Amino acid sequence: MTSIGSMRGEAAVSQRTTKSVYEAIVRGIQTGRWLPGGKLPSVREMGELMQVNRLTALKAYRQLAEEGLVEAKYKSGYYVHKHDSKAGVSPQEEQWDYPARSLYVNRSRLSDIHRQQVDFQMSEALIDPNLLPNAYLSNYVKQVFDLYPRVLSTYSTVLGDAELREELAGFFMAQHGISVRPDELLITTGSQQAIDLVSRALAKPGDKALIERPTYSPAIDAFQQQGITLLPVAITPEGYDLDEVERLMKAERPRLFYMNPTFQNPTGYTVPAEQRKRLVELAERYQCLLVEDDVYHDIYFGSPPPPPLFFYDTEGYVLYIRSFSKYVAPGLRISVLAARPALMDAIAPVKALSDNGTPLLNQKIFQHYFFSKRLQEHVAKLRTALELRKAVMENQLSHTGWEWASPDGGLNLWVRLPDDIPVEELLRRALSQSIAFVPGSICDPLGGMNDRIRLSYSYLNETNLAEGIRRLIAIAEEIRAEH
């Protein structure tokens, strides 16, 4: 369990690193970050981006050029080969090659992994249904129908049920001292939808956005799908390098910064309170919106996390996404997006077009459970159960030489594997033995981080978690023995 920031030293600049750069470029081309015929970053820039020396970056470019994926132009640099994207595509297939298709590389990769029925599910950051109050909630639902006999024959308004938004406004005041009006709250169908709405409403193709590296991978797709250029900001156990954030805001004038600063997915890191305040100041100075995705706020193991960035915001630069249903009743899919009126005016119409409002039934069930005493008891128990599962996973991993920073909350460990265990090989074999995890490259907007994996400890019970990790380690040892 060491700080990850310092791990990549000179010794790591090896053939393996050339491969990382190579893969990052391929991925960037696949995801549409760099378009056919477009100019690639210079060798120097790529070296800086990937934190490798220039020679390593150059080697990767040369290899790509040899394979015909990129073209070197004399005195100009490297370009994406123009006919590459159509290679091997028949006219019939080309006809169906719709714009969105190729832009969901991360998401579809992730779906492919999640889709597999495995015994040891450590890829989805989903809470074990056994830890949720299913029976209690089912009874509650019956009360909802008694209270609102017409809940099934009524549409919600676009912003969401007025009663629920009023109660949530009260909750934000009570929990965080944040003053927010009900009409500054929008109920969304899960936080995924909130991210999608923000990307559609607040940025246009060609805009730039800062994003954590690594990050929640579907967010990468959501922003890229809008034609937004992503500029990565490294997140470490200490938070961000704020000088770098300021430099980027000043030089690149990004429209927004998508962040997950509390028990971050996938790393579990938390941006400290003093950085939060300064980030809000920077956002105001450079007119960069902060999209704060706060899905794990209540899943802390020690003391509660620092207040959301939204707490420090006075000028309306923070959009705050909070999800609750995840750890109560994920099937309900209820999240809330808080935004000041000028922004809400832009977002609400996109919500209207998307689905005309989240189903009322789900909002009413959520409301009545969420504001019950029972919920607080449940969440307290859930924290204890998850902390225990984390300890089980960490205990199993403790003698492997795998490295991670132990998180104070959330559902995941972000683990660095030793150089001699290739992640893709590990994943392939693990899946064939009914074990699933997320390869780190999916979480990297640059498509690198090929030595990291995300392990979720929230779904399996303690026995299966220990067994799953034991088996995963055995596979890794097997690979090591073979090479």
Place this chain on the structure above:
Amino acid sequence: MTSIGSMRGEAAVSQRTTKSVYEAIVRGIQTGRWLPGGKLPSVREMGELMQVNRLTALKAYRQLAEEGLVEAKYKSGYYVHKHDSKAGVSPQEEQWDYPARSLYVNRSRLSDIHRQQVDFQMSEALIDPNLLPNAYLSNYVKQVFDLYPRVLSTYSTVLGDAELREELAGFFMAQHGISVRPDELLITTGSQQAIDLVSRALAKPGDKALIERPTYSPAIDAFQQQGITLLPVAITPEGYDLDEVERLMKAERPRLFYMNPTFQNPTGYTVPAEQRKRLVELAERYQCLLVEDDVYHDIYFGSPPPPPLFFYDTEGYVLYIRSFSKYVAPGLRISVLAARPALMDAIAPVKALSDNGTPLLNQKIFQHYFFSKRLQEHVAKLRTALELRKAVMENQLSHTGWEWASPDGGLNLWVRLPDDIPVEELLRRALSQSIAFVPGSICDPLGGMNDRIRLSYSYLNETNLAEGIRRLIAIAEEIRAEH
């Protein structure tokens, strides 16, 4: 009750028609159809589009030029004035002028109308909750929890619950003899979401799409929001002019044709069976997807409507949107989109990004009610009740001189008002007297049709419906008397 196609004759080319052209252009500029600095259609083209003579179109352009909204360029034509969109916008406001904002004109106009609490609600095509099986359904929901105790702690897959899709595939075979596999079905949160997904997945900015004139107004916004140019196709009680459709497909190569061919919203017209077959052939010939929105299929008053276009499709050119929850439990928000694999491959990832899948609970409630005998009984009763309400509305309107073609199904009358009753004035006064309806211009992709209104007969009971229409007629008489 006359055919509407023949109503606009020479006599109508009056000052009022100039105003229609004027308003259509203003609306086109507001909605982003024509961008600042962009060239407007020629006087001749505009005359053809609006079915007025050139002099009338010219008058409208001259008036707009006088007011500084458009610019005449010598020997070149008319252009949208460049600084118009920013006029009066302070730098602060401009900063917040996000791309999506101005593109939802129809939708937000409609929302403004729907938002008003009125006693005589004839603007929303929503079924009276008293006609829905609320109590029965509430009991049903309890069974769902007994059957699926973990329904609240489970996510749906992106495509939707496998069991539900299997049953729906069986339903399509049983009802229409359509063979569709469960993996060719996607469950969406209402048909609004299906339209939004299609517009995002299957067309890109600059693409063209055919759309009925008039049409379901949020569809106009959904496609325009994607930067798609809309080409209107008139719908009449006889269907479309197929020669015109073919001419447009051939000349303009539209990516898709969004249509609502059965008891169309807002007109209630139904495209006849023989046209359906030919439309599918045209779609194949010109590789134009047909997006068939079939929300009112089961709400027929005489014999069932012709089979969906989807029934005739063998080559995968039809995407079929079917909504059921509307007339069972609108609060559930369950629709289904059927598309062949090549198209589904493009749509499913957009659904994943949008919300990761429609909530499972809603799907399970819907499934268990929808496939019960009880549903068929309910729908049969509902048809009778709605037909009666339609008759009440038509009876009240029968001596007004207002004109409409009596629909064989659906929830709306599409009414032409006499020239001396300005719709906007009627709406303003109606709303102030707690009566709501939809002005026709909202349903027109060209923003014209200023003499039409849509009256929904589905929400009010017979007494209130008769009273609402009586009062509306009284307001119209009042206006006429004043002018």
